[in-house]
Amino acid sequence: MGKHREILIKAKGMLSDWETGSPHYHKEGVKLLNKSNKLEIIDEETICQYVGLEDKEGNKIYENDVIQVEVDEELQKWIVYYSKVVGQFRLRRINGAGEKMVFPANNRGSVIYNLHDKNKKDNEKTEKQD
Numbered sequence: 001m002g003k004h005r006e007i008l009i010k011a012k013g014m015l016s017d018w019e020t021g022s023p024h025y026h027k028e029g030v031k032l033l034n035k036s037n038k039l040e041i042i043d044e045e046t047i048c049q050y051v052g053l054e055d056k057e058g059n060k061i062y063e064n065d066v067i068q069v070e071v072d073e074e075l076q077k078w079i080v081y082y083s084k085v086v087g088q089f090r091l092r093r094i095n096g097a098g099e100k101m102v103f104p105a106n107n108r109g110s111v112i113y114n115l116h117d118k119n120k121k122d123n124e125k126t127e128k129q130d
Contacts, residue, residue, distance in 0.1 A: 008050035010062050011042035012116060020060075023047070046116040051080060051089040053106045061106055063089065064116060069109035078105065079115065 011032055013019040019042060021034040030047065031039045048062040055061055065080045078091035080102060091100050 008060070010048050010050070010114075011044070012046040014041045014043065016040075018114075048114060048116070049082070051102055053102055055106050055110050056108060057110055059111050061102065061111060062114065065111045065114050066094070067091065067105065067109040068112045069105050077112070078109070 007022055008020060009023050009032065010018050010020040011030075013032075019032050019034055019040045021032045021040070024031045024033050024039060030042065030044050032042045034040050048064045051061045051063065053061050055067060061067065061080060063080055063082055067078050067080065069076050069078060076096075077094040078098075078100075079094060080089055081092055082088070083090045089102050091102055091105055093099070
């Protein structure tokens with residue numbers, strides 16, 4: 001038998017910050033089964049799927065995470081997104097042109113925030129100044 005891929009999401013809880021677990025679909029919408037086996041009501045607009053890889057510090061990488069990678073002595077920021085065209089998670093450079101596969105950049109980079117974080121507008125302002 002082959003290795004099974006872990007289906008894992010993270011999303012903002014209605015009463016908490018980020019929750020991680022497996023998705024459960026109900027007629028009321030998507031809920032998240034957390035590590036304590038408790039169903040959490042989540043903000044469906046913040047659902048981010050685990051890409052199956054970790055960054056250089058061992059943090060799981062999710063869709064919409066921003067990863068900082070050093071390339072030729074320059075710190076670059078990349079957004080993780082799912083490309084329907086190629087059917088895989090990819091990285092898109094925030095400032096500048098460029099797109100690449102998440103692996104092997106994940107081994108050289110660190111997750112610094114997610115686009116759904118509360119201070120998203122502050123993050124975007126900072127990105128424009130880089």
